[in-house]
Amino acid sequence: MARHxxxxxxxxxxxxxxxxxxSSSSSVDYEADTEEASESTEDASEVGTDQLESNSDxxxxxxxxxxxxxxxxxxxxxxxxxxxxxxTETLRYVPAARSLTPGPTHxxxxxxxxxxxxxxxxxxxDILQHIVSMTNLHGRxxxxxxxxxxxxxxxxxxxLLILAGVYRSKNESTLSLWSEKSGRSIFRATMSHRRxxxxxxxxxxxxxxxxxxxxxxxxxxxxxxxxxxTHRLPMLFSPFSDVCVDEQLVPFRGRCSFKQYxxxxxxxxxxxxxxxxxxxxxxxxxxxxxxxxxxxxxxEVNQGMRVVLEMTEGLQGHIITCGNVFTSFALAEELLGRxxxxxxxIRRNKPELPPILLQARARAILSSTFAFTKTHTLVSxxxxxxxxxxxxxxxxxxxxxxxxMKRKPVIIKDYNRCKGGVDNFDKxxxxxxxxxxxxxWPLALFLNLVDISHYNAYVLWTxxxxxxxxxxxxRRRLFIExxxxxxxxxxxxKRGRLPRSSAAATMVSxxxxxxxxxxxxxxxxxxxxxxxxxxxxxxxxCCKCGKFICKDHSLSICSPCST
Numbered sequence: 001m002a003r004h005x006x007x008x009x010x011x012x013x014x015x016x017x018x019x020x021x022x023s024s025s026s027s028v029d030y031e032a033d034t035e036e037a038s039e040s041t042e043d044a045s046e047v048g049t050d051q052l053e054s055n056s057d058x059x060x061x062x063x064x065x066x067x068x069x070x071x072x073x074x075x076x077x078x079x080x081x082x083x084x085x086x087x088t089e090t091l092r093y094v095p096a097a098r099s100l101t102p103g104p105t106h107x108x109x110x111x112x113x114x115x116x117x118x119x120x121x122x123x124x125x126d127i128l129q130h131i132v133s134m135t136n137l138h139g140r141x142x143x144x145x146x147x148x149x150x151x152x153x154x155x156x157x158x159x160l161l162i163l164a165g166v167y168r169s170k171n172e173s174t175l176s177l178w179s180e181k182s183g184r185s186i187f188r189a190t191m192s193h194r195r196x197x198x199x200x201x202x203x204x205x206x207x208x209x210x211x212x213x214x215x216x217x218x219x220x221x222x223x224x225x226x227x228x229x230t231h232r233l234p235m236l237f238s239p240f241s242d243v244c245v246d247e248q249l250v251p252f253r254g255r256c257s258f259k260q261y262x263x264x265x266x267x268x269x270x271x272x273x274x275x276x277x278x279x280x281x282x283x284x285x286x287x288x289x290x291x292x293x294x295x296x297x298x299x300e301v302n303q304g305m306r307v308v309l310e311m312t313e314g315l316q317g318h319i320i321t322c323g324n325v326f327t328s329f330a331l332a333e334e335l336l337g338r339x340x341x342x343x344x345x346i347r348r349n350k351p352e353l354p355p356i357l358l359q360a361r362a363r364a365i366l367s368s369t370f371a372f373t374k375t376h377t378l379v380s381x382x383x384x385x386x387x388x389x390x391x392x393x394x395x396x397x398x399x400x401x402x403x404x405m406k407r408k409p410v411i412i413k414d415y416n417r418c419k420g421g422v423d424n425f426d427k428x429x430x431x432x433x434x435x436x437x438x439x440x441w442p443l444a445l446f447l448n449l450v451d452i453s454h455y456n457a458y459v460l461w462t463x464x465x466x467x468x469x470x471x472x473x474x475r476r477r478l479f480i481e482x483x484x485x486x487x488x489x490x491x492x493x494k495r496g497r498l499p500r501s502s503a504a505a506t507m508v509s510x511x512x513x514x515x516x517x518x519x520x521x522x523x524x525x526x527x528x529x530x531x532x533x534x535x536x537x538x539x540x541x542c543c544k545c546g547k548f549i550c551k552d553h554s555l556s557i558c559s560p561c562s563t
Contacts, residue, residue, distance in 0.1 A: 074354035074371060081329065083354045083371035083378065090372045090397045096339035098317035100238035104463050108236040115479055116486035118461045121236055122453040127228050128154050131205060138204040149199065152490045156190050157199050158450060159487025163187075165434035165451070166480045180501045188504035189495075189511075190488045205442050218258050218291040222442040229449055230287055234314065236460060239278035239285050244421025245311050245322045247290075248273040250448045254439040258292040271441060273448075275425065276311040279321065279418045282425040283459045284452050286311050289445070305331040312340060319343070319395055321418040328352075329376065332394045336375060343393035343411060344419070346378075353378065353390070360388035366407045370399040379409045391415060429455055432480050454480055 074083040084090075104112070112118045128151050135154075139146035163186060164170060169177060177183045178193035187193075205225045217223055251267035252259060260272040276286040288311065293300060300306070304326035312320055312335070319341045327344040329352035335342045348358050354371055357380040363369070365385060371378040377396050381389045383406075393411050400410040429451045438444055458479050462468060469475035493512055498505040529537055530550040541548050 074356050076352045076354050078351035081352045081354075081373065083373060085369075085371065087370070087372045087377070087398055089374060090377070091374050093341065093395055093397045095241075095319075095341065096317040098241070099315070102238050102240040104237055104460050105235060108460055109464060112460060112464055114486075115457070115461050115482050119454055119457040119483045119487075121460070122229065122232055122457055123158065123450070124228070124232065125151065127225060130225065130228070131203070134204045134206055135199070135202055137207060139202045143198070143202065146198075146202070152494065153191070153199075156488045156491035157196065159484045160187060160190055160196065161434040161436075161447065161450060162454060162480060162484035162487065164436075165432045166477055166484060168432075170433055170435050171437075180503075185501065185503040185507050186485070186488065188499045188501050189492055189507040191491065192499070200436075200443075203443060203446070205446065219289055222445050225449075226289065226445070229453075233285055233287065233456065237278070237281075237283050237285065237456070237463075239283065239315070239318065240280045241317070242279035242319050242321060242418045242421070243276055243285065243312070243315065244279050244418055245274070245276050245308050245320060245326060246419075246422035247325075248275045248287075248422060248426055250444055251435065252441055252444045254441060254444075256441040258290065259441075260290070260292075271445065274307050274311055275422045277421040277425045279421040281459045281463070282421055282428060283456055284425060287452075302328075302330070304328065305334070308342075309334065312338075315340060319418075321415060321421065323419065327392055329392065332376060332392060336394055341393075341395040343391060343395050343415060345415070346390050346392045348388070348390060357390065358388065360386055363388075368399070368401055368407070368409045370409075372397070377411065379411050381409055381412060425455075428476075432477065454483055457483065 074085070075081070076083065108118075108121060111121055132149055132151055132154050136146075136148045139148070163184075164172070164177060167184065174193060174197060177187050178196075180188070187196075205222050206220065208221075211220050219226065247262075249260065249262055249265045249267055249270040249272055252270045256271065258271065259269060261269055262272070272290040274288040274290060275284055277284055288307070304322075305328060308320065308322060308326050308331055312318070316339045320335060320343075322342070322344040324345040324347045327342070327346045328350060332342045346353070357369055357371055357378060360380075360382055363382045365382055367382050369380045371380075375394055375397075377393045377398075379391050379393075379399075381391075383389060389412065391409075391411050396411045396414070402408050402410060402413055429448075432454075433447075433451050435444070435447045435451070438447075458476055461479065462475075469478055472478060489511060492508055495508055495512070498508055529548065530553060531547040532553045533550060539548070540550070540554065542554075
């Protein structure tokens with residue numbers, strides 16, 4: 001076991017940190033898959049969680065053989081990479097020019113005029129029309145009294161889902177949402193509970209009879225909508241310099257051939273999505289559903305490398321942050337060829353690592369050991385006794401250490417700053433989520449799609465109008481509520497009958513009255529006998545004289561003829 005010099009004695013061999021760091025230790029952990037959990041190393045989120053310990057007794061005399069080895073460099077475990085303890089031969093990092101201007105694209109800026117239009121750029125008419133046609137097709141086959149749905153009704157359905165999320169009612173029964181006592185008037189004003197439940201049961205995203213075989217494409221039931229939607233994400237926004245690649249888990253416990261078990265995630269079971277998010281805004285720039293390995297095929301080799309390369313395609317001059325599930329020496333080299341830098345935690349079982357960086361027991365607490373090639377930097381940091389945090393970077397080319405209490409290397413500080421891009425995206429999406437309990441995984445993915453759409457729309461709108469509701473600390477909630485109300489309003493204007501609830505009936509009358517003057521539908525008052533036949537108790541009244549009338553003594557007339 002290698003012994004460790006004091007700072008003065010081993011200055012040319014091992015780079016010690018000589019200052020302290022007091023940054024927050026509340027950063028979020030990255031997680032590996034279940035099959036790889038046994039190989040996981042200490043994440044950088046644990047860096048700085050221990051108290052400063054005395055290391056005055058950690059200095060020992062090192063053998064002359066180790067001195068010569070350090071002077072000659074450190075060879076990796078596979079013998080293919082020679083690491084140097086100093087950065088004298090390391091090239092200076094010069095970031096490439098970014099190919100994309102950060103922020104909303106010109107395409108998005110030209111088409112966004114309000115909050116609803118920013119959401120419409122993601123939930124386009126083509127997507128809605130496809131869902132409407134597939135839902136009507138399934139409805140005619142399965143429900144005898146099915147009434148065809150149009151695009152406005154689907155928008156109203158999505159608007160009610162969004163409003164249920166903004167009211168924190170995603171786990172509340174729909175009967176409670178439509179209740180006259182405990183619910184909200186806007187639900188009853190938009191559509192009946194029976195119709196909402198009918199749409200939820202019938203909602204489909206493809207034709208089951210003409211669907212490709214599941215073994216050819218496990219995502220076939222949702223593939224067309226997913227591809228049409230994910231194609232829009234890079235068209236509307238360009239990320240800033242730092243992006244983060246990680247995984248999102250959509251909670252789902254029903255039957256699904258590619259359902260994943262991830263014990264470190266809050267939901268534990270669900271559908272895994274690879275995500276590439278902008279660190280500054282957490283905008284979801286590219287997403288990819290993980291459908292597992294194909295039946296009968298061997299396990300995928302270098303999956304993490306393949307995922308990062310696909311998720312960063314089209315970027316140039318950006319800096320990629322990822323966890324130890326993805327980071328490898330080969331990936332860093334490949335990204336350098338694409339003019340992209342990489343830094344992230346790396347597992348200790350990687351063959352490109354030198355064995356000396358894996359030793360932790362004889363090392364001083366809060367000490368850092370660096371290793372360099374011409375374009376790569378490795379750091380081994382000891383946050384507490386027996387723990388070793390390893391990071392690889394092609395952006396950082398010098399042994400810089402912060403001058404605060406915990407003496408963290410600058411690589412770790414930058415990693416803790418950038419690694420939460422996807423984790424923050426998960427948090428903000430779940431805050432006002434419209435997810436509802438379902439046994440159909442395509443519907444679970446659609447609800448997650450709606451959540452991501454209204455968050456990305458919020459990023460687009462506030463990037464273009466930074467002063468909008470700036471004084472309000474809850475302006476995202478105001479944005480989502482405004483989008484939901486704009487989606488349901490066109491359908492409320494088309495309602496032919498008032499709901500039974502007086503508050504909902506008043507809301508419908510106000511919306512229709514504001515849209516087209518006085519409504520022909522009068523507000524429901526009370527139950528009385530018909531003024532003409534005196535045989536039936538009715539609640540409908542004449543819009544002109546106000547007398548109570550039954551169906552036999554009433555006449556239906558359209559709005560143009562009434563003027």
